Amino acid sequence: MGKKEEISAAITPALSNLGFYLEDVVITTAGRRSMITVIVDGDTHLSLDQVTQVTKAIGEIIENIQSLGQTPFTLEVTSPGIDRPLTKPRHWRKNINRLVKVVLFDGKEIKGRVRDSTQISATIDEQAINLSDIKRATLEIEFKQVGK
Template identity: 45%
Template structure:
């Protein structure tokens, strides 16, 4: 994380927390003389998606704070605030808890690929139903990559 990333995170974390959201990440990219600052926020304690109203409510104070942040200087930027989205990788225990009941595709560090439904999880493991009635316990530390699979019903 760069000093700019750290300064932004430190400045906006209280705003996000006050909205009862979690600051999932910050991404800064450049396009010539212009910057794009992407802020990813998510709910702390529910599987419900963020509403447009919630994103808008947190965007305004974040924008005002960034406008005053000296480390950004005079270089113009565009602010994008959103939720991580379905393609965001599951990396932390809270990601697994938030996605309980959803279909996940994993690549284990051993090279094995596992697809199944997240039944439950804790800080160290996830219970994955790979076929009806067959559940496996996977150590989160053994997972190289995991993403939610989109299901169409």
């Protein structure tokens, strides 16, 4: 088992107990120091307090992973960025009423608002789409117009 997998396996139960999901673990090395970035998500958007709570919960767990040895590391806990693709049913549920751009495997592109979501499909505006038909889906950034 690699370091990424070992860290993932060690921290997933603690994250689940707090009501969060592990999206990814990224390990980068610069000289003798490593940066361990843990990307965490929840059913709602994470607050700064929740990120702090997660950092405290998993920091000690990671420090006790034997395979990391005495290598110094910096732990960074973050939520997925706006550019992360929507790949799981819970990503769709979390982003109801948000604007998305979807590319289907047949090449068709759809841009619209997520209106509903199930384990197998998402409704964008009035169109139901099977999640298995989606090649890539991302959130679109929206800016509010001042004075309108």
